[in-house]
Amino acid sequence: xxxxxxxxxxxxxxxxxxxxxxxxxxxxxxxxxxxxxxxxxxxxxxxxxxxxxxxxxxxxxxxxxxxxxxxxxxxxxxxxxxxxxxxxxxxxxxxxxxxxxxxxxxxxxxxxxxxxxxxxxxxxxxxxxxxxxxxxxxxxxxxxxxxxxxxxxxxxxxxxxxxxxxxxxxxxxxxxxxxxxxxxxxxxxxxxxxxxxxxxxxxxxxxxxxxxxxxxxxxxxxxxxxxxxxxxxxxxxxxxxxxxxxxxxxxxxxxxxxxxxxxxxxxxxxxxxxxxxxxxxxxxxxxxxx
Amino acid sequence: xxxxxxxxxxxxxxxxxxxxxxxxxxxxxxxxxxxxxxxxxxxxxxxxxxxxxxxxxxxxxxxxxxxxxxxxxxxxxxxxxxxxxxxxxxxxxxxxxxxxxxxxxxxxxxxxxxxxxxxxxxxxxxxxxxxxxxxxxxxxxxxxxxxxxxxxxxxxxxxxxxxxxxxxxxxxxxxxxxxxxxxxxxxxxxxxxxxxxxxxxxxxxxxxxxxxxxxxxxxxxxxxxxxxxxxxxxxxxxxxxxxxxxxxxxxxxxxxxxxxxxxxxxxxxxxxxxxxxxxxxxxxxxxxxxxxxxxxxxxxxxxxxxxxxxxxxxxxxxxxxxxxxxxxxxxxxxxx
Numbered sequence: 316x317x318x319x320x321x322x323x324x325x326x327x328x329x330x331x332x333x334x335x336x337x338x339x340x341x342x343x344x345x346x347x348x349x350x351x352x353x354x355x356x357x358x359x360x361x362x363x364x365x366x367x368x369x370x371x372x373x374x375x376x377x378x379x380x381x382x383x384x385x386x387x388x389x390x391x392x393x394x395x396x397x398x399x400x401x402x403x404x405x406x407x408x409x410x411x412x413x414x415x416x417x418x419x420x421x422x423x424x425x426x427x428x429x430x431x432x433x434x435x436x437x438x439x440x441x442x443x444x445x446x447x448x449x450x451x452x453x454x455x456x457x458x459x460x461x462x463x464x465x466x467x468x469x470x471x472x473x474x475x476x477x478x479x480x481x482x483x484x485x486x487x488x489x490x491x492x493x494x495x496x497x498x499x500x501x502x503x504x505x506x507x508x509x510x511x512x513x514x515x516x517x518x519x520x521x522x523x524x525x526x527x528x529x530x531x532x533x534x535x536x537x538x539x540x541x542x543x544x545x546x547x548x549x550x551x552x553x554x555x556x557x558x559x560x561x562x563x564x565x566x567x568x569x570x571x572x573x574x575x576x577x578x579x580x581x582x583x584x585x586x587x588x589x590x591x592x593x594x595x596x597x598x599x600x601x602x603x604x605x
Numbered sequence: 606x607x608x609x610x611x612x613x614x615x616x617x618x619x620x621x622x623x624x625x626x627x628x629x630x631x632x633x634x635x636x637x638x639x640x641x642x643x644x645x646x647x648x649x650x651x652x653x654x655x656x657x658x659x660x661x662x663x664x665x666x667x668x669x670x671x672x673x674x675x676x677x678x679x680x681x682x683x684x685x686x687x688x689x690x691x692x693x694x695x696x697x698x699x700x701x702x703x704x705x706x707x708x709x710x711x712x713x714x715x716x717x718x719x720x721x722x723x724x725x726x727x728x729x730x731x732x733x734x735x736x737x738x739x740x741x742x743x744x745x746x747x748x749x750x751x752x753x754x755x756x757x758x759x760x761x762x763x764x765x766x767x768x769x770x771x772x773x774x775x776x777x778x779x780x781x782x783x784x785x786x787x788x789x790x791x792x793x794x795x796x797x798x799x800x801x802x803x804x805x806x807x808x809x810x811x812x813x814x815x816x817x818x819x820x821x822x823x824x825x826x827x828x829x830x831x832x833x834x835x836x837x838x839x840x841x842x843x844x845x846x847x848x849x850x851x852x853x854x855x856x857x858x859x860x861x862x863x864x865x866x867x868x869x870x871x872x873x874x875x876x877x878x879x880x881x882x883x884x885x886x887x888x889x890x891x892x893x894x895x896x897x898x899x900x901x902x903x904x905x906x907x908x909x910x911x912x913x914x915x916x917x918x919x920x921x922x923x924x925x926x927x928x929x930x931x932x933x934x935x936x937x938x939x940x941x
Contacts, residue, residue: 582734
């Protein structure tokens with residue numbers, strides 16, 4: 316393989332991995348803190364992507380503003396959804412959570428089909444991010460993809476700082492390791508849950524908004540990303556955000572290079588990776604136990 | 606309470622239901638009968654999952670992989686053998702599903718809880734991609750069965766699934782056998798051990814049960830029974846496609862279980878019937894007009910309400926009556 320092609324594939328892998336990390340970190344936060352297994356998490360990614368599709372005509376080249384509006388909308392959506400639906404799921408067992416959130420997917424998918432139809436829609440790249448740059452001697456790389464990676468890195472660093480350096484982050488970490496203790500300390504657990512949930516929704520929706528111009532928006536995109544995120548969480552170890560980051564990048568690389576080397580069986584590569592990890596470390600790469 | 610009496614009591618209702626179902630073809634239109642066949646097939650499917658979820662407490666979200674693999678084995682073998690010999694195709698389909706279940710179970714049972722849910726879903730998706738992305742089974746279009754399987758002995762055709770009547774009775778017989786098999790299994794030492802694992806796996810291990818082996822055996826049996834359902838699905842519609850393995854199918858069969866009531870075999874059958882009928886009802890244009898197109902929305906909302914308001918499923922509806930008559934004090938908690 317030529318070096319420049321290899322480099323381009325590496326960039327693709329990193330971009331895909333970072334995007335997966337945004338979605339998976341939301342999933343892991345919601346499960347780690349609130350103990351809710353949320354199958355509808357992929358739908359939040361889908362909602363983000365469709366939001367980008369719907370908002371694009373209003374904002375034109377004001378892409379960053381559009382993303383900010385999208386994040387605000389998805390946080391509001393997350394708040395309402397937690398208040399109206401998810402707050403009832405905490406005291407339920409995993410099976411009931413699976414079924415409720417699965418039913419929620421049916422509702423979201425149908426709402427999507429009513430509002431936006433079942434066609435694949437493209438989302439335009441804003442003019443200032445269009446075009447590509449030279450990489451090495453012959454290769455071109457789209458600027459938007461670099462922007463997408465950069466945006467994901469900024470969000471990931473922001474997430475790291477919030478979780479590890481702020482009071483809110485301290486409560487989140489405490490909530491993840493001992494829920495009853497946090498409640499006992501007199502922290503407003505309802506509000507904490509609501510904030511974490513809204514943040515999880517926003518992370519997934521943001522990933523969807525970033526991905527929309529690259530992958531376009533289509534029915535079933537939520538389910539697809541959800542299952543890959545499950546693979547990421549299984550590989551990384553449940554409830555571990557750093558595990559999710561490592562696993563997401565690993566999955567990004569395996570998937571991207573799987574497509575290059577074994578085009579026909581590319582769909583399988585990440586599941587084989589998961590199988591190998593399960594044999595080696597059933598609890599995931601970085602685990603805090605079950 | 607002696608064993609024979611309790612066996613009679615618990616077999617009374619299912620036997621009555623079997624008799625009524627056997628009489629159905631004389632009363633029903635062709636359309637209703639084919640709807641009923643669909644219910645019977647999904648009842649087998651739901652029963653197979655009940656062994657995992659209801660009995661053993663293993664929430665698998667990838668069960669459609671096993672019925673799907675069996676459906677594909679059926680279609681692929683029919684292509685080779687011509688007018689298929691059921692004696693070959695049916696066991697092969699079930700064994701194919703069982704083999705995949707052995708692979709998935711051996712790996713996913715190393716995990717537990719939410720992890721297990723995610724891993725089973727992911728491996729089901731892997732099976733989906735095997736058929737979706739490669740040319741083995743015709744890619745995303747799937748493949749058609751050239752003919753339906755038949756069972757011939759010494760040149761004489763005993764069962765021919767081309768005939769809707771025979772298909773109906775064959776499916777009903779399959780359901781009855783599955784039900785009886787599971788009923789016996791649950792009463793056996795093996796079944797008791799599985800129930801013990803659901804209640805407290807650590808204690809079972811401490812008592813000396815190799816729980817991993819027990820769970821794996823349950824997983825493979827459930828996979829093979831799902832394979833039986835998959836064989837019937839392929840034979841019924843005469844077409845297989847990757848959608849049979851999709852996780853929506855796995856989610857649907859899990860919904861059937863909770864709709865009917867977890868922890869009982871009849872709950873699984875009732876749930877399958879209720880789910881298929883609900884789906885039929887919501888997608889009926891006569892009732893819902895243009896909104897029938899959006900039946901998934903109505904179904905989703907209904908299921909949310911069901912899980913919220915009927916945590917014990919439809920079968921739980923009779924419990925309040927029993928409580929009032931004080932039966933619970935006499936019986937304790939039963940399983941069956």
